[in-house]
Amino acid sequence: MPSRFGFRSVRSKLFAGVLLTSLSALLVAGVALLIVDLRGNHANQADDLGTQAEIIGRASAAALQFDDSKLAADNLGLLKAKPKIEAGAIYNARGGLFASYVKPDAAGELPALPATDGLQVSGETMEVYRRVIENGEILGTVYLRAHYDFYERLWRYLGIVLGVSVLALAVSVLMSFWLQATVTRPILDVTGVARRVVEDRDFTLRAKKTTGDEIGFLVDAFNDMLAEISRQTAALEASNRELANQIAERSETERALRESERRNRTLVNASSSVVWTTDRNLAFAAAQPAWQAYTGQGDEDSRGTGWRRAFDAADRSVLAGDWKVAQENKATFECELKLWHASSSAYRIVSLRAAPILDAQNEIVEWIGTVTDIHDRRQAEAEIARLNADLELRVARRTEELEATNRELESFSYSVSHDLRAPLRAIDGYSRMVEEDYGGRFDEEGRRMLKVVREEAVRMGRLIDDLLSFSKMSRKAMETTENVNMTALAKDVAQTLMRDREESGVRLDIWPLPSVRGDVALLRQVWINLLSNALKYSSTKPRPEILVTGETTDGVAVFRVQDNGVGFDMKYANKLFGVFQRLHKAEDFEGTGVGLAIVHRVIARHGGTIRADARPGEGATFHFTLPMGTADA
């Protein structure tokens, strides 16, 4: 988060600032002190050692003069009081060692020969040579060697600087805490308030002032700013509300305006007639503003008979002719003309009506009339006429196509019925002839085979016949009867079918059925096929029972044909209504598999549906729907 990073950065900047300032100040001061002190110390020690050497030289001048080395050694022995001096020696004028002193615990050789006057520093050792001069005569040389504590001093100083730095660091940390408390926290407080303001859009929040310094001033400024924002926001909101009100008001006004405009336009359209008046000669006597507005003619152009020039040239004679007749009969007249319309720069179809104003002597004084724009209406009428003609043409064309297709189908089935049957007839006929003429020469198996040939030929003939009757059912034009009495129709069919089965013990019940709207001949086929199927497939039962019921539901006639016959497996139900589809073996039940296809087709052509429920060995129920007859509606 950048803001958090920023706060932390302020805090650490403060901390780093305090620390760096303290440390750099300490460092500069420490180094300066160190240099001054080390230099001073060097000078002091050198001075000190020089002075010692001088004193010993003076004191030992007599000893050298008088070659009293014991005295010289005593003088050197005084050096014990100076613990820093590790060794001392006095050489005579010839450079020979005259007397020496070595600090008991100190090491190091004394130089064999004295060097010239001077100070030498090497490592932690400071050496000084000083000539002993008495009355301008060199008596000898004093040598002193002292411990030079440069590094000790240096380490001590550095230790002090380090200690002070640590102390300063601690002070800095404390100071930064204090700074945080007095400087950073008020700033953080202000920032927190600023963030809450931004997040909550609550301009009533205020930062707490804790100090009287610049931060306190900042807090004041911030609070003032918040107050100002709060004021301005309130003002803005008020202004927005006012604006919204104004917009609402304006849209209401605009809506009212549009409404009024629409009403006016409707009114104008409803009475879009141009009203005009002329003198008895059908000439404009006065300016006609409405006319001029429509045609764009000026006052001068339209004056007199000039107004008639606004009509399409071909139509002017129509106006003149109609007017002449009306003038003679003193009657109104009406005609359709093409009039120049200035706004659209085109001729538009108008209806002109005029009536004569008669005086007391029954003479025409003037004409008053209207011109009504009927262009759009005429165009729409023309469009409708065109569309209708187009539609009729298309219907005729489609009908022609359908008729052609039907004719093709008819000729196809005609060929099928003729051409396919002839060879079958020959197969059967010639087999029969062979049987008649040569039957004696065949054994029983040969005759059986011949019989199979004939049976199959006959069966194929039946297939062709059924296929043709199926195709005929599909093509036959529907002759719809409003109320087909289904009870009577089903009973009639049942009676015909039962005639051959009087002794079979079949029980066939037909309950009262609703009437339907449909083609009697086609519906008869439905009953023939469904009832003969029910009879056929229940014929193997000891007590065949068939029940036909029906009712009307939701404006649809619903029928059920139920039998207790052999039924079928529902997994083959989808094949039930296909052409030549059979669910039973031909040996068990004869048939070609067209009956239910015909039923399905007929019911579908009536807009109905059919389905079956069945179980092997437990019978089948066919449910079908048809449009309800008006008698039962």
Next chain:
Amino acid sequence: MPDYNEFEILLAEDNPRDAEMTQRALRKINLINRVHWVKDGEAALHYLLREGEYADRPASSMPRLVLLDIKMPKLDGIEVLRRIKSDEALRHIPVVVMTSSNEESDVVDSYKLGVNSYIVKPVEFGAFVETVARAGLYWILTNRSPLS
């Protein structure tokens, strides 16, 4: 009693199998010797009008029955029927139209043109024989021609 064998039957049938079976059916009722078989509509008309190849047929040997197949080359049965029934000299001859199917338009056309009988040739030979023989016998026996 007239001698049946004197009667001529004109069989117009383009399918030789059907023709053979028809003749066999007629033979069963002893009419075969009097059947004349032509293979198309044009030949049938020529025979009846004594034209073309039949120009020298004696006028006295007019057939007593015409068995007419509908679907034939050149002129079909319906056209031949129309010509027979619109000809003063021929219209009295009984015409039995034989067809392979009971296409309704054929039936309607045939009856409109004044056919005397209309039979659908069954596939099953026994029924075929019976149908042809019955139609042949019926018209030979019951419809006495004014010329006879």
